[in-house]
Amino acid sequence: MADKDVRPSYADVMEHLEGLSARAEVTMEEIGRSVQGRGIAAATFTAPEVPDDDKQRVLIVASQHGAEESGRAMAMAAMDFLAGGGEEAAEVLRRQAVTFVPCGNPDGAVADTNANAEGADIAHTYSFDAPAATPEGRALEELAGRLAPEVCVDIHGRAGGGMKELAWLQPGWGFSSDRYFLTAMSLAMAEAGEAAGFPQCELTPAGLLVPAPGHRSLIGAILAYRYKTLGLGLESIEHYYRHDDWRATGQVRLRRLLAFGNADAFGLGAEGYPNALVSGNRVCALMAHGATAAERRASRVELLTFLKHNFAIVDRGPDGVERCCRVRVASNTCEGPNPPRFAVLVRIKDPCTIHGVSWQGRELPPGDGPHGWRSWQDRCSTLVLASIAAPFGGPQRDLVVEYDCPYWLGPKTCGDDTPPR
Numbered sequence: 279m280a281d282k283d284v285r286p287s288y289a290d291v292m293e294h295l296e297g298l299s300a301r302a303e304v305t306m307e308e309i310g311r312s313v314q315g316r317g318i319a320a321a322t323f324t325a326p327e328v329p330d331d332d333k334q335r336v337l338i339v340a341s342q343h344g345a346e347e348s349g350r351a352m353a354m355a356a357m358d359f360l361a362g363g364g365e366e367a368a369e370v371l372r373r374q375a376v377t378f379v380p381c382g383n384p385d386g387a388v389a390d391t392n393a394n395a396e397g398a399d400i401a402h403t404y405s406f407d408a409p410a411a412t413p414e415g416r417a418l419e420e421l422a423g424r425l426a427p428e429v430c431v432d433i434h435g436r437a438g439g440g441m442k443e444l445a446w447l448q449p450g451w452g453f454s455s456d457r458y459f460l461t462a463m464s465l466a467m468a469e470a471g472e473a474a475g476f477p478q479c480e481l482t483p484a485g486l487l488v489p490a491p492g493h494r495s496l497i498g499a500i501l502a503y504r505y506k507t508l509g510l511g512l513e514s515i516e517h518y519y520r521h522d523d524w525r526a527t528g529q530v531r532l533r534r535l536l537a538f539g540n541a542d543a544f545g546l547g548a549e550g551y552p553n554a555l556v557s558g559n560r561v562c563a564l565m566a567h568g569a570t571a572a573e574r575r576a577s578r579v580e581l582l583t584f585l586k587h588n589f590a591i592v593d594r595g596p597d598g599v600e601r602c603c604r605v606r607v608a609s610n611t612c613e614g615p616n617p618p619r620f621a622v623l624v625r626i627k628d629p630c631t632i633h634g635v636s637w638q639g640r641e642l643p644p645g646d647g648p649h650g651w652r653s654w655q656d657r658c659s660t661l662v663l664a665s666i667a668a669p670f671g672g673p674q675r676d677l678v679v680e681y682d683c684p685y686w687l688g689p690k691t692c693g694d695d696t697p698p699r
Contacts (some may be wrong), residue, residue, distance in 0.1 A: 285347035288387040291380050310417025313395035316384035323360040324375035331572035335425045336376045340433040342401040347621040348435030350437020350515040351454045352528025353380035374539045406489040426505040428551040433512045447484035448498035448509025453557045457484035470534035476527040506582045556581045562594035565621035587613045604677035609671040617670040625659045630683040
């Protein structure tokens with residue numbers, strides 16, 4: 279590196295990637311070229327012995343603003359962590375495929391400018407209804423389209439000055455719990471940064487995603503719109519911290535984020551990021567369908583695409599009235615492809631005993647099959663996930679969970695109209 283205390287250049291990034299390229303867990307590719315013809319490199323880190331279908335996908339993009347050296351340093355530090363051979367890194371690689379674009383603006387990095395060689399701000403030229411306005415942005419967009427990642431991190435720095443270090447949040451759909459998940463994940467990253475000795479700014483909770491035709495936005499918002507990707511931005515301080523500080527604060531916060539992909543931190547019944555919850559909340563949620571990460575990813579995009587064009591409900595009535603858990607599934611239109619599969623999650627206060635689950639009056643078999651149900655417990659409730667191998671859109675249909683609990687005041691058979699005593 280030309281100056282280890284100040285800045286990693288574009289040449290430093292390319293040299294660093296070349297040094298990592300011989301490793302079995304690293305796959306290199308050139309995803310495009312800058313205005314001046316410099317290569318835009320991407321490196322994917324994952325365990326080659328684990329099937330790709332079992333892995334979640336994370337996209338980490340740095341240095342869309344070429345003058346922000348700290349972003350390149352943070353990405354390089356995270357790559358070194360994953361290539362370092364420790365057990366924590368190995369666990370990430372077994373469960374996730376993490377793709378880095380450590381220098382998204384090669385020409386700006388060489389010229390020490392935020393803009394590209396045509397004077398365009400790459401980071402703010404993405405559109406909800408058109409391709410990105412720069413060749414660098416289109417290369418990133420095409421890569422993201424192939425990945426449909428669970429998480430996207432857009433790394434920046436305070437090249438213009440300012441004492442501000444934080445993980446900021448991309449907007450989320452109003453019908454989902456993504457804004458809550460993003461806030462919780464960002465708070466955990468901030469705590470990791472503070473524990474490592476780097477003061478963090480208070481975050482602004484994620485805003486509401488409101489797609490506007492013709493409006494230019496950040497890549498994280500575009501991916502949230504298209505694939506329900508959880509989008510975060512990461513920043514560090516440029517005119518105070520030095521290279522080793524950038525590496526340390528970037529690595530510790532990204533490690534904390536990647537840890538969410540190795541755990542069921544939100545109690546959704548499967549280890550990994552909480553994207554499978556497509557709409558609603560854990561009391562009653564529309565869930566992506568599938569036994570593998572790849573199946574859930576495809577189902578998530580199917581359901582999101584349907585919800586963007588149709589009004590649908592997955593609504594739970596009051597258990598105390600019907601003495602069972604009844605979830606109504608319906609849509610008022612079916613424009614576009616109708617998702618052929620979906621799942622429903624419900625959460626019931628303990629103590630309770632589940633007796634069975636039915637869809638449209640027909641009992642579902644217990645188990646992890648494509649048309650069945652399973653349950654598990656957390657510290658205060660029982661959760662039931664029903665997988666339905668049937669079209670999602672259509673007139674009202676009912677999912678019913680039969681259960682016993684101390685709260686029933688009358689007969690416990692669903693549909694019994696006997697008033698409670």
